[in-house]
Amino acid sequence: MSRIIKNIVITPVAFHDMPLLNSVGVHEPFALRSIIEIITDSTYGLGESYGDSAHLARLEKAAEGIKGLSVYDTNAIYQVCIDSLIGDTSTGGDGMAGMVTTASVVDKVFSPFEVACLDIQGKIAGLPVSDLLGGRVRDSVQYSAYLFYKWAGHPGQPDDEYGEALDPEGIVKQAKKIIDEYGFKAIKLKGGVYPPAQEVEAIKALHAAFPGVPLRLDPNAAWTVETSNWVAQELDGIVEYLEDPAPEIEGMAAVAKTASMPLATNMAVVAFSHLPPSVAQDAVQVILSDHHFWGGLRKSQTLAAICAIWNMRLSMHSNSHLGISLAAMTHLASAAPNLDYACDTHWPWKLREEDVIVDGALKWADGGVVVPTAPGLGIELDRKKLALLHQQYLDCGMTKRDDTTYMKKFRPEFSPHIPRW
Numbered sequence: 001m002s003r004i005i006k007n008i009v010i011t012p013v014a015f016h017d018m019p020l021l022n023s024v025g026v027h028e029p030f031a032l033r034s035i036i037e038i039i040t041d042s043t044y045g046l047g048e049s050y051g052d053s054a055h056l057a058r059l060e061k062a063a064e065g066i067k068g069l070s071v072y073d074t075n076a077i078y079q080v081c082i083d084s085l086i087g088d089t090s091t092g093g094d095g096m097a098g099m100v101t102t103a104s105v106v107d108k109v110f111s112p113f114e115v116a117c118l119d120i121q122g123k124i125a126g127l128p129v130s131d132l133l134g135g136r137v138r139d140s141v142q143y144s145a146y147l148f149y150k151w152a153g154h155p156g157q158p159d160d161e162y163g164e165a166l167d168p169e170g171i172v173k174q175a176k177k178i179i180d181e182y183g184f185k186a187i188k189l190k191g192g193v194y195p196p197a198q199e200v201e202a203i204k205a206l207h208a209a210f211p212g213v214p215l216r217l218d219p220n221a222a223w224t225v226e227t228s229n230w231v232a233q234e235l236d237g238i239v240e241y242l243e244d245p246a247p248e249i250e251g252m253a254a255v256a257k258t259a260s261m262p263l264a265t266n267m268a269v270v271a272f273s274h275l276p277p278s279v280a281q282d283a284v285q286v287i288l289s290d291h292h293f294w295g296g297l298r299k300s301q302t303l304a305a306i307c308a309i310w311n312m313r314l315s316m317h318s319n320s321h322l323g324i325s326l327a328a329m330t331h332l333a334s335a336a337p338n339l340d341y342a343c344d345t346h347w348p349w350k351l352r353e354e355d356v357i358v359d360g361a362l363k364w365a366d367g368g369v370v371v372p373t374a375p376g377l378g379i380e381l382d383r384k385k386l387a388l389l390h391q392q393y394l395d396c397g398m399t400k401r402d403d404t405t406y407m408k409k410f411r412p413e414f415s416p417h418i419p420r421w
């Protein structure tokens, strides 16, 4: 099988999303992604990334330089990504709505190409990607029930299947529905939406409704250090970790001094250069890895190794995504021995039928995804579905994720300023 990259096709897609609330606003009716196909003479490999226009332009530029390289030469591919960004002055555009602002742009651009190369390497070797990463330590990867406060439906549209969740009762109802469907064994609540006392009440209601189930609360840095300390006291013995209570490494370090539970982050420590100051201050005890911005699967393994050395634990972050990302996340988590928290996924918030991969390769069972054992990522592109979601991208007219502007359309007084409480 040929190892030389002959062509790269990048297709922007849009899929329906529900009105999920967070500290910066509310999800729009569609989430955007980019689907990356690396093509050789004999096969193809898949990657998935953000779909904002600025990110798409960066991917396209890097792709030009990557053509002609070998799928095994990921060092050269990384260098092309570095070079292609010289003089890039565009800002943002990563599809994270301003919540993860200091991740490495090079790592974000490189990631989907690396995943697609590993997909091809696995196909050539006749081995699943998990084997290329050192082998599976678990046959199924656990995910958490990722709960959101949400409106019943997008304004002006019918209610969606999950309906409204604006108080503790609504959150418990949502948890029951998601857990009934997927069997999740850990629960995360996205906070930073209501005053902390109400979110604490929601966690306590979940604790009462699901005794013994590990819980997490993530306000996306919407609280001051003082407020975070109060929440930490209230949730002592109730949450397995508090995620990004306060902004920045310094804020997290100040909370960590008194909080009884570990602090986790996908905002304060999002690049390798953030690790030394964080470790020095013992600011976070759990890193939420995310191969989309930590530079792919192998660099995520480096992160896992660093966490093991410095006695930090590892979990996994998620944004809205499709099946290619879920496959990559699952292979990575299956081969990371110290990734023993249930990973985050936005999966339940998309329509089941909306994806770009052939049905059946990713199987949900008991709150987890069974690690595919077919060569590569173990998934195939469904070109008809890809064309549909690409058409949806063209028709929806969105070119970037902007939760804040969408929120302001309905609540003009809304401000995404943090810390808010």
Ligand SMILES: O=C([O-])[C@@H](O)[C@@H](O)[C@H](O)[C@@H](O)C(=O)[O-]
Binding pocket: 020, 021, 022, 096, 097, 099, 100, 190, 218, 220, 266, 317, 318, 319, 320, 344
């Ligand atoms: O999708 C959302 O609203 C989340 O808030 C997401 O954007 C965050 O990046 C993420 O899930 C998190 O854990 O912070």
Ligand SMILES: [Mg+2]
Binding pocket: 218, 220, 243, 244, 265, 266, 267, 317
């Ligand atoms: Mg988070």
